[in-house]
Amino acid sequence: MDEMADEKENETSTNSSTVNFAERSWKNDFTLIVEDTRFCVAKNILALASPVFDRMFESDFKERTTDELELPGKKADDVKEFLLAIYPNTAFPMSRENALKVLPLAEEYQVLNLKQRCEESLMGSIDVFTAIDELYRLIKESHLYSLKELQKRCVSFVCEKPTDEIKRANREIVLPREPLSYILQNLNERLVSNLKDLKSANVLLNEQLETYKTWKNYFSKATRKSMFPKLDSDLVWKRRTVIFTMDTEKRKPLEEKVSLWNTEMEMNIVFYSDRWYDGIQSTLKNINKNQIECIWEIQFAVVNKLPANDHLSFKYRVVFKEGEQFADWKLVGLSDIDDKSKGFVDDEGKVQLEVNLFMSEPKSLKALNL
Known part of the structure; x- marks a missing residue:
C-alpha cells in the first residue's frame, strides 16, 4: 500500500x-x-x-x-x-x-x-x-x-x-x-450625448414650468386657504407643496423626493387598476435609516381648469410611529375625471395634482396619546 x-x-x-x-x-x-x-x-x-x-x-x-x-x-x-x-x-x-x-x-x-x-x-x-x-x-x-x-x-x-x-x-x-x-473619439461622443440630454432636460423643465404656471392660475388664494387642513396649534409645522402632472394616456408612475425637518421622504403617484378600482393612488414613505415620530396633514387637490367648476380636494391625517413609516391613499377614480368636459383633463390628456404636505416637528408623540 x-x-x-x-x-x-x-x-x-x-x-x-x-x-x-x-x-x-x-x-x-x-x-x-x-x-x-x-x-x-x-x-x-x-x-x-x-x-x-x-x-x-x-x-x-x-x-x-x-x-x-x-x-x-x-x-x-x-x-x-x-x-x-x-x-x-x-x-x-x-x-x-x-x-x-x-x-x-x-x-x-x-x-x-x-x-x-x-x-x-x-x-x-x-x-x-x-x-x-x-x-x-x-x-x-x-x-x-x-x-x-x-x-x-x-x-x-x-x-x-x-x-x-x-x-x-x-x-x-x-x-x-x-x-x-x-x-x-468615444469621449467626444459621450460629451455630445450628454449635451443633447442636457438640452432635452432643459426643454422638459421649461415645459413643466410653463404648465405649472398655467395650472397654478386656476387656484385662487381663497380656494387654496379653504382646502388646507386644520393644524394642531400645539405642534410646530413645516410645509411643502409638490405639483404632479399626470398623463392619463401613458399612465407612467411619478416620484418626488420631499425633505422636511432634515427628513427625506418619497412620494409616489401611480395609476392603479384592478377588478374593484380604477384610479389614482398615492404613497408616502420615510426613506431615511432613522425612524421618526410625527403627524402628517396632507391635502390633495385635482385641479379643475374651468373657472365655474370646483377642484377635487382630499384631506388626510396620518401618524408616523416606530414601525409605521409608510402610508397610502386611493385618491380618485378615473371615471370621475377622465371626461374632458368636466375640466380636469386638458387637451393633451394630462391632469394636474397639487399636494400640500404639512409635517409636525419629529419628536415623541406619547403626550398626545396617539
Missing part, C-alpha cells in the same frame, strides 16, 4: 514539479547564461518551441557549434518563467504577473502559442472594475506586442470610466496613437 502511495506521489511530483535547469545531463545539451545564472536546457525543445532558436541551431550561427549562449539584457527570473512555459509536461500556471514577464520573450523568440496564452491570461485578469491606470498599462503592452483582442477589451473598459478619470489618465500616461484616438 505504501509503495502504491509513493508511486502515485512520484507521478504527481513529476507532472507538477518544475524542470531542473541547474544540472547538465544527457537530456540537457545546451546552456543559457543570464545574469550569471546558468540554465541547462535541451536544444531540441528550444528548437521545437521557437523558430528563432531553430534557425540558430540549424544555420551558420555560432550557436550551432557551441554549447552555450549568453542572453544579455534579460532577467534570469523572466527566462526561467519562459522556459517553464515552453517545456512539455510542466504544470505552468499562467497568471497576469508571469504573463507580463513571459510576453516579451515569447515575442522575441516567436513562440506564437505562448503569446496567445499570455493574451488570454491578461484578458481574463481585467474587468470593468480594473483601475484605469492598469488598463492604460495593458493598452501599451497590447500595442507593443500586437495583442489586438486585449487592446480592444481594455479600451472598452476605459470607455466605461468617468470622464474625469479618462482626462486625468490621458494627462499622466502617454498612449499610442491608435488606441488613444479611439478613446478620445
Whole structure:
C-alpha cells in the first residue's frame, strides 16, 4: 500500500514539479547564461518551441557549434518563467504577473502559442472594475506586442470610466496613437450625448414650468386657504407643496423626493387598476435609516381648469410611529375625471395634482396619546 502511495506521489511530483535547469545531463545539451545564472536546457525543445532558436541551431550561427549562449539584457527570473512555459509536461500556471514577464520573450523568440496564452491570461485578469491606470498599462503592452483582442477589451473598459478619470489618465500616461484616438473619439461622443440630454432636460423643465404656471392660475388664494387642513396649534409645522402632472394616456408612475425637518421622504403617484378600482393612488414613505415620530396633514387637490367648476380636494391625517413609516391613499377614480368636459383633463390628456404636505416637528408623540 505504501509503495502504491509513493508511486502515485512520484507521478504527481513529476507532472507538477518544475524542470531542473541547474544540472547538465544527457537530456540537457545546451546552456543559457543570464545574469550569471546558468540554465541547462535541451536544444531540441528550444528548437521545437521557437523558430528563432531553430534557425540558430540549424544555420551558420555560432550557436550551432557551441554549447552555450549568453542572453544579455534579460532577467534570469523572466527566462526561467519562459522556459517553464515552453517545456512539455510542466504544470505552468499562467497568471497576469508571469504573463507580463513571459510576453516579451515569447515575442522575441516567436513562440506564437505562448503569446496567445499570455493574451488570454491578461484578458481574463481585467474587468470593468480594473483601475484605469492598469488598463492604460495593458493598452501599451497590447500595442507593443500586437495583442489586438486585449487592446480592444481594455479600451472598452476605459470607455466605461468617468470622464474625469479618462482626462486625468490621458494627462499622466502617454498612449499610442491608435488606441488613444479611439478613446478620445468615444469621449467626444459621450460629451455630445450628454449635451443633447442636457438640452432635452432643459426643454422638459421649461415645459413643466410653463404648465405649472398655467395650472397654478386656476387656484385662487381663497380656494387654496379653504382646502388646507386644520393644524394642531400645539405642534410646530413645516410645509411643502409638490405639483404632479399626470398623463392619463401613458399612465407612467411619478416620484418626488420631499425633505422636511432634515427628513427625506418619497412620494409616489401611480395609476392603479384592478377588478374593484380604477384610479389614482398615492404613497408616502420615510426613506431615511432613522425612524421618526410625527403627524402628517396632507391635502390633495385635482385641479379643475374651468373657472365655474370646483377642484377635487382630499384631506388626510396620518401618524408616523416606530414601525409605521409608510402610508397610502386611493385618491380618485378615473371615471370621475377622465371626461374632458368636466375640466380636469386638458387637451393633451394630462391632469394636474397639487399636494400640500404639512409635517409636525419629529419628536415623541406619547403626550398626545396617539
